[in-house]
Amino acid sequence: MKVKICGITDVETALQAVAFGADAIGFVFAESKRKISPASAGLIAEQLPAYVEKIGVFVNETSDRIQEIIEEAKLTMIQLHGDETPEFCKDFSVPVIKAFSIGCQQDLEQIEDYPNQWFLLDSPSGKYRGGNGITFNWELLSSNTLPNKRIILAGGLNIDNVANAIEIAKPEMVDVSSGVETDGKKDTHKIKAFIQKAKKNND
Template identity: 35%
Template sequence: MTQIKICGLMREQDTQVINEAKPDFAGFVFAKSRRQLSLATALHFRELIDPTIPTAGVFVDEPLENMLHIFNSGAISIVQLHGHESEATVQTLKDAGATVFQVFKPNAPITPTAADYVMLDSGNGSGITLDWSRVPQASHPFILAGGLTPANVAEAINVVHPDVVDVSSGVETDGQKDPAKIRAIVKTAHATH
């Protein structure tokens, strides 16, 4: 079974389909984006989401104290770093008890990191698909993101063999999360080894 994260929840009804579809992770975007949430909204969503589904916060070059504040609030248990964060930042977050996802861009080397997972992403919820044949091997648990949809996720898993797939725009219709697409991609990911 391949694990899956549904990222970029924006509406209360998104939490309902998360509870129904049971992805392995759910994600809140705190970085500047059309999917950006306030901490108050993230805390509300966290209360609505099944407590067995861990939530991740997406950050881009956010000050460490802000990330620690959001982590310590209980809104998230995972910090997903999309910027130019240092290894010292990764270690401080881990020392505070956070699980850390460190994101790398295509064609950038996957450098040694203390992060719990490394993620390869074509670009922050852009929906651009990676060239799966060129994905580097990572020694860490590996997350594949970028342009994944219910239609292509099985192929992506079979080519890359990631531990986790991460999807945001690929389960949206007209810019909002689509319950049918979420159900379909979670089912497919969980059925694909």
């Protein structure tokens, strides 16, 4: 099971997450309490191993600006968390993860319209697009087959529920942000425990 730690803002936490087994690090460039500048993200990214995905999170940003940030922040993938159309998702220099808020069965049907291979399935939006610490009904996925799609599960995951979420939804990757924080800051003890729970018996 692959694990993405999202909302990273400093190199020390990023390096520790990778040492604990994180497969991907997420940088938020949209409005969020975890927002980071492209320059700062780039300084972190260049210190990470090549095998670790460096994923930039965007919400309704222009394609030109996204491409600029891909280069400045040294991103290897991007995650589009807004109202981006299938056409918009096609023309980037790195793979695109399209995020969807899942509240009901119909929300999953949107996926078929998109050319992407990677999809992040999150809980319905709160104040921000993502990072709200709320789960959605994972059973919606257990009865669904999404052929040729690679699923990243997000939304309210934490140390206590990630193993159950993986068992039900069977994603290729899990994504956590607020679930490994204490008082709004990344907690390396929680990051380590989350990664261990996610990867136990699921490799």
